[in-house]
Amino acid sequence: MAASKPRTVIVLAACGFLLAGLGYASPSSASPGSSDSTGTDGxxxxxxxxxxxxxxxxxxxxxxxxxxxxxxxxMVYDADTNxxxxxxxxxxxxxxxxxxxxxxxxxxxxxxxxxxxxxxxxxxxxxxxxxxxxxxxxxxxxxxxxxxxxxxxxxxxxxxxxxxxxxxxxxxxxxxxxxxxxxxxxxxxxxxxxxxxxxxxxxxxxxxxxxxxxxxxxxxxxxxxxxxxxxxxxxxxWWRTPNGGFVITEPxxxxxxxxxxxxxxxxxxxxxxxxxxxxxxxxxxxxxxxxxHNRPDNQFPGGSVTWNWRSTAPIASYLVENSVGKFHLTERTADNGTRYYVGQDASISAERQKENLAIMNEHQDITEYESLFTGAYPFASNGVFVGTPKVGDQMEMQTMIVFDNSRIDTSTFYHENMHQWWGDNVGESSIEMTFFKEGMAVVSEMLFAARKAEAKAGGPQSKKGQAAFQASLVKQFDRIYRSKGKFWTVAPSNPDAFNLFDDSNTYNRPGAAYIALRQILGSTNFTQALQQIQRAYGGGTITEPQLEAAFAHWLPVQTGTCRARLSQFFRQWFDTAYPAGGGKDRPQLTGPGLTGPGFYSAGGGCA
Ligand SMILES: [Zn+2]
Structure with a gap:
């Protein structure tokens, strides 16, 4: 294609000259069957x-x-006729x-x-x-x-x-x-x-x-x-609802x-x-x-209303939210300045709305808890909305998390909120990278379960509470690691469209991998790595090599063998398809405290 020419000032000038002289690219320069795909002069x-x-x-x-x-x-939208x-x-x-x-x-x-x-x-x-x-x-x-x-x-x-x-x-x-x-x-x-x-x-x-x-x-x-x-x-x-539309769009x-x-x-x-x-x-x-509020006109005989929203933060293609209906929407500003929005479809029963609201009101607490691990919340606002369609999906629309089917649950709320950092602020560089952000969202669900165990055992300040937190993570890791059947057969970084959102390859396997990685790096270094990735890639996207290099930077033992072993770890967890059941070849480098022979000490381990 012509674009392979170097982009020089001369080319640009020629381009501008052509515009004035010819308008469209001249037909004689176009190849058959692609009349507008071949231009002229760069x-x-x-x-x-x-x-x-x-x-x-x-x-x-x-x-x-x-x-x-x-x-x-x-948008100019008649909500009655969709x-x-x-x-x-x-x-x-x-x-x-x-x-x-x-x-x-x-x-x-x-x-x-x-x-x-x-x-x-x-x-x-x-x-x-x-x-x-x-x-x-x-x-x-x-x-x-x-x-x-x-x-x-x-x-x-x-x-x-x-x-x-x-x-x-x-x-x-x-x-x-x-x-x-x-x-x-x-x-x-x-x-x-x-x-x-x-x-x-x-x-x-x-x-x-x-x-x-x-x-x-x-x-x-x-x-x-x-x-x-x-x-x-x-x-x-865009899902049709009785009073408008419900937008949930990945991928x-x-x-x-x-x-x-x-x-x-x-x-x-x-x-x-x-x-x-x-x-x-x-x-x-x-x-x-x-x-x-606008007066009636030809298009809206009963009048209309114009809503103006603005995001100065960039938004990836699949995270654009724009639902319309009869909603209850409230707004408040937290003491740190973040604006929180809470919305529900007005047709949800009063009793259910009350149940939902009890969970939705935890939004600031969840955000502050997750930021302990993953750094300051990256956006000026945060919101959550519950709609009515039975989509079978909940989604991390940027700063406006969306739940379907009239209900919300706390664990999934942690998941979608964690996406505000992982997927939304630091985005995927391709759809093949979906596993990277879903794995982090699964980690947040595991942290929520561990947080509950910790509270039950005496809270974060007590030794017993801290031990219960760690024991919960190990137990959750083990449960995933023991998975059989087809669990290990698709490499997280190489799904097809049919299995892109399967629990095994896109959610639980990368989630368990991050927990193992936390063991390998140590919890402090793991948190440092997450926060550095947010600072370096926030507002943009990250590739798999960039992600792995960022974690490798925080490996406590920076020897050639340890770095090679970490590369092997990523290959095993992210890039390898195993036979059904995983067999003896499933990921082995799982770190101390978790099942597997260990990262630093066992045969072939690094030091
Ligand atoms: Zn997710």
Whole structure:
């Protein structure tokens, strides 16, 4: 592609000159079948995925050639009919990382789930205020040398596996993850080899965008938002409720209600200015700025209300919250300045709301407890919201934790709150890294159980209490370590879409690994490592090598053999798939006080 040319001042100047002279890239320079993917003189199409070549875990999401700086969600939403109305738009401020002839967003305007899926249409797109051409395209597999508009249909196939559909079917990697309509194991490979839907919104501005220029993209769209069918048969996105919508979106469901750069490394800051049916409440990320009541108009004969929320902290694609309904919402400011929000759907029974509230009121205590291990709370606000749909999921939406099915439980509250540091502030560098933040969230549940044991035995100041705390962690570790069956068969760092959210590989195994790591480093060094990672990577994302290097830095014995042994530890726990049952080969380096031969002392141990 043309982008392989060095980015020099001369190229930029040529690019700017072309704009004035020619507007769009000249047709003669375009290759057949990709009329807008080949530009001129150093300008080219942005990549249409951020997944690594060969990825078989949602390889279709993310967009390159620019970074996402800020997003204004300007929603105009009729909560009675669950419809985005005229004027509904997102305004995306982006920064080019190359000279761009065109670029893309992820937007799922229609779905194979007719009942709950989205049904939306784009009316217009502008770039820097000027009308831009747009079209919807299928993704091609990441790394396709023929470019994002590869005319070969085999380059645009869905599959859980690489190659797509198995070696006899197609030698190429998959271009997207199948959207399963069932979570039954028999459905797992049912859509392998089918064509990917056209969910890439490709935008061609009136003139190419210079490298390093900030540019503003407005997308006007209307219609019904909905849910995305995930590769494990789960559904995420915008759930219809009697009085509005309930938003819970990991891993890629945000694209079923708004166009965006739908990859976890894209972390713009956000403003929400949502105009909705009068009498409805919006809960979103960040801090609530203002609520304005509007007179009746053509679109809202009964009047409307505009809710303004703002997050000056960057938010990853799957953590954007924007639920609408009849909610009870309260706000208070803690003595340390953090604003706490508590919300519940008003249709939840008074008795249940009271039970929920008793748990929700622990939010500050949980936050302060977790910060003892993992450092100061990273955001200006924190919130929790309980909605009514039975989604089968609770989620760490940034600064606005969301529970479904009208109820909250304390252990899961610890889990989701721990994500505010792990996943939200320090994000995953790819969807393959989901295990890194889920493991830390599992650690918080283990800490909660240990905290209860400690309190029962005399509290944190007593020797008995401290011993009970440690004994609880060892017991919880052992319970996971003894797991049999298929527990050890998937490497946490290499899931497919069907098992991405399985307890074994994404939750309990990395959770147990962190507890073992705490033994190896010592509790003080472990805490130091967590806090240093927060300082170094907060607001951004972390890769697996960066994570492991940060822990290695706090290894108390800094010899070559000990560091090599720690690398082996990570390989065993994070990167290795074992036979069913784990057998004798399952992770052995589990540290003193936990099962296994030990890290420092046993045969082959380091010193
Ligand atoms: Zn989690």
């Amino acid at each position: 300008c080219s199409a942005g990549a249409r995925t951020l997944a690594q070549p060969g990825s078989h875990l949602y390889p279709e999401v993310g967009n390159g050639g620019y970074t996402s700086v800020h997003t204004l969600v300007h 419809t985005f109305l005229t004027g509904n738009q997102v305004v995306l401020t982006q920064r080019a990382t190359q000279c761009l002839t065109n670029f893309s967003l992820d937007f799922e305007r229609r779905s194979n789930n007719a009942a709950e899926g989205p049904n939306m249409a784009v009316q217009s797109v502008t770039v820097n205020g000027r009308a831009a051409r747009f079209r919807f395209a299928q993704p091609a597999y990441p790394g396709d040398a023929n470019g994002p508009d590869d005319p070969n249909p085999a380059a645009r196939e869905a599959s859980q596996t690489n190659p797509a559909g198995g070696p006899d079917h197609n030698p190429l990697p998959p271009a997207c993850t199948p959207q399963l309509l069932s979570d039954k194991a028999s459905a797992r490979h049912s859509l392998n080899g089918t064509q990917c839907p056209a969910n890439k919104l490709v935008i061609t501005p009136a003139q190419p965008i210079r490298d390093r220029a900030n540019f503003e993209v407005k997308v006007n769209y209307t219609g019904r938002p909905g849910v995305h069918n995930d590769g494990d048969g789960g559904r995420e996105g 890629i469901g945000t694209q079923a209600w708004m166009p965006l750069n739908n990859y976890p490394t894209a972390k713009p800051t956000y403003d929400f200015s949502d105009t909705v049916t009068a009498g409805r409440t919006v809960v979103a990320n960040g801090v609530l700025g203002s609520v304005r």
